[in-house]
Amino acid sequence: MELTVKQCRSLRGRISVPGDKSISHRAVMLGALARGKTEISNYLMGEDCLSTIKCFKAMGVDISENNGVITVQGGGLQGLKEPEDVLDCGNSGTTARLLLGILAGQPFFSVLTGDQSLRRRPMGRVTTPLAQMGAGFAGRKQGTLLPLAVRGGKLKAIHYKTPVASAQLKSSILMAGLFAGGKTVVEEPVKSRDHTERMLQLFGARVEVDGCTAAVQGQPELTGQKLTVPGDISSAAFFLVAAAIVPGSDVTIEGVGLNPTRNGILEVLQNMGARIDITNRGLESGEPVGDVRVRGGMLKGTVIDGDIIPRLIDEIPVLAVAAAVAQGKTIFRDAAELRVKETDRIAAVAGELAKFGVKIEEQPDGMIIEGGKPLTGTVCTSHGDHRIGMAMAVAGLAASGKTVVQDAEIINISFPGFENVLKSIIVE
Missing domain, CATH: 3.65.10.10 (Enolpyruvate transferase domain)
Incomplete structure (x- = not known):
């Protein structure tokens, strides 16, 4: 065209x-991990955000659209099911990197891939801290490029200093921190966008923010919300x-x-x-x-x-x-x-x-x-x-x-x- x-x-x-693309992704993800119904108005119906919806549907989450409102029926932190097929993130780096954090805490096996462009984008900066938390990864270039196989499980909280200011990296670790025991802390050289911290608080997580440091307490009870993007x-x-x-x-x-x-x-x-x-x-x-x-x-x-x-x-x-x-x-x-x-x-x-x-x-x-x-x-x-x-x-x-x-x-x-x-x- x-x-x-x-x-x-x-x-x-x-x-x-x-x-907002960043907020739309996170609304569906946390809606899926919360208990009860989440209603999202003004969700971005672009291809990247639709990739996020498809991935969570593939893990058994009931997601529907009616009159421009996305409804997510969440099943709690342990409500996801092992997908029967490879999860395709399309062109969306946000979907892939944040989903890696969520899958790191799941007691099942999964595989992520994406389009040709996404398969060239670096994932090692995400898989490195997630592996320190206890997740297992296998993939191209020593598990730094998609497709990536993820063996999730019991995670431990960490204090991680990121090499770069990246909201996707920070968010992936905080998402994994939801499933860990104790408090997971992410320290950045410069503060990156904070949509994840804001939305975690909206859904009921215990979040602490101090300058360039963000922390989340593990095992929260997230509750479905009604929100407008x-x-x-x-x-x-x-x-x-x-x-x-x-x-x-x-x-x-x-x-x-x-x-x-x-x-x-x-x-x-x-x-x-x-x-x-x-x-x-x-x-x-x-x-x-x-x-x-x-x-x-x-x-x-x-x-x-x-x-x-x-x-x-x-x-x-x-x-x-x-x-x-x-x-x-x-x-x-x-x-x-x-x-x-x-x-x-x-x-x-x-x-x-x-x-x-x-x-x-x-x-x-x-x-x-x-x-x-x-x-x-x-x-x-x-x-x-x-x-x-x-x-x-x-x-x-x-x-x-x-x-x-x-x-x-x-x-x-x-x-x-x-x-x-x-x-x-x-x-x-």
């Missing part, structure tokens, strides 16, 4: 974006940047999650000169939310590095588009994690933006972009990565002529209906 975008005069309107700021990011780079734009995105561990993009865009206002602030299922209004303006280059990187790691591809339009130089550092995402996002962004005429230099842990020169429409590809596909579509809005994004069907991974939402605010 191809997505065609033309340079537009401005972007105007009020929109909403799909439910906030709009995904990572999906909103494409419209935030689009409105910021197209002069005369005025776009409001309603009901966006504003979790402080995820809102780094707002700080960066404001530093670059975008006009951003937040109204209707509130709390939704333990998560801060609000309406975000962005108006286009003259952007300037900046430096993006250090502690803010984990708060915007998924938004760097589209922030690179903002950097391409901004006056002056923008430097991205400390983002080597992008090399092991759905694709090598540093190489993919550099290669695709160069097609627009952007002067961009790859670095081992980031890139340097000389912005401010007019972009020229081109034919680009998603590299099989939903965020690259959407980022290039945003670049096309500011590029002369026509831009074609090939292999754009991958966008459905996280944002079904992206093209329609985009068209609804374009002023030609």
Whole structure:
């Protein structure tokens, strides 16, 4: 599938974006481990989150959808059943890594796999601490790549210092900690997104958070909940940047999650000169939310590095588009994690933006972009990565002529209906 975008005069309107992908995954997982019924509104019906549902259905969990509400009938921590077949996580690293933590505590055998992209992504950083807790793994490259066989069982609590700030790694260990005796502690070099800690508390687990350290008490009695998933700021990011780079734009995105561990993009865009206002602030299922209004303006280059990187790691591809339009130089550092995402996002962004005429230099842990020169429409590809596909579509809005994004069907991974939402605010 191809997505065609033309340079537009401005972007105007009020929109909403799909439910947060990270929160959607965790809602189904904890709903399955809780006792009783969990009802989830605004669940992201993208392919990644559907992979999570399929995996838990394969372990005997009753999950249904009616009028946009996902209902999970949980059976408690010991309510899962040994799957009859291999569990397929599709393209979802979150499904695979968090599920490894849950399967580590199950008294049965299971096997996880995924698509070609996911089978290349590293799992060793997760299986190493889980093995220390008592789980057994067998798979490619000494149990560091999918497919992975898991022999779960009785786990012991650990205090683990992670080598990198990774919400998936932290969450996998905390999920396993639910099945361990005692308190499981995860200490990070920098605080990563905290959706797991918030949702564990919502479901009734005993969670302690102190700076970059999070702990969970094992063997809790989790109880089913009724919750609404906030709009995904990572999906909103494409419209935030689009409105910021197209002069005369005025776009409001309603009901966006504003979790402080995820809102780094707002700080960066404001530093670059975008006009951003937040109204209707509130709390939704333990998560801060609000309406975000962005108006286009003259952007300037900046430096993006250090502690803010984990708060915007998924938004760097589209922030690179903002950097391409901004006056002056923008430097991205400390983002080597992008090399092991759905694709090598540093190489993919550099290669695709160069097609627009952007002067961009790859670095081992980031890139340097000389912005401010007019972009020229081109034919680009998603590299099989939903965020690259959407980022290039945003670049096309500011590029002369026509831009074609090939292999754009991958966008459905996280944002079904992206093209329609985009068209609804374009002023030609």
